[in-house]
Amino acid sequence: MPKNPDPSFYDRANAHINLSNDQLEQDVHGQVSASMMYASARFSTSLTASGYKTSAEMAAHKNANIDYFVREYRMALEEHMDDYIKNFDRYMAMSKNIG
Numbered sequence: 001m002p003k004n005p006d007p008s009f010y011d012r013a014n015a016h017i018n019l020s021n022d023q024l025e026q027d028v029h030g031q032v033s034a035s036m037m038y039a040s041a042r043f044s045t046s047l048t049a050s051g052y053k054t055s056a057e058m059a060a061h062k063n064a065n066i067d068y069f070v071r072e073y074r075m076a077l078e079e080h081m082d083d084y085i086k087n088f089d090r091y092m093a094m095s096k097n098i099g
Contacts, residue, residue, distance in 0.1 A: 044069055 016036070023032045048065050052058040084091055 041069075 020032050020036050023035070027035075049058055052061070
């Protein structure tokens, strides 16, 4: 998570989570999760590409960009895993959906 998220940060994140929760009514959890991760990777790649003037320039920064996104995802995943482990019983008791 960004150290100082903008005022709409959590609203945008929650909108994505709510969409995935809605999809859980028709799909298997693993499929919804896989679709969300795929969409995030595709969107991040598209947004990254928009910052370059050429394919060669993007290719030269490919590994650095991948490292950035993997590092950020890992930090967020660790934060949420730790939170759910700490609050497991409470979260599972009040949760109808996964997100």
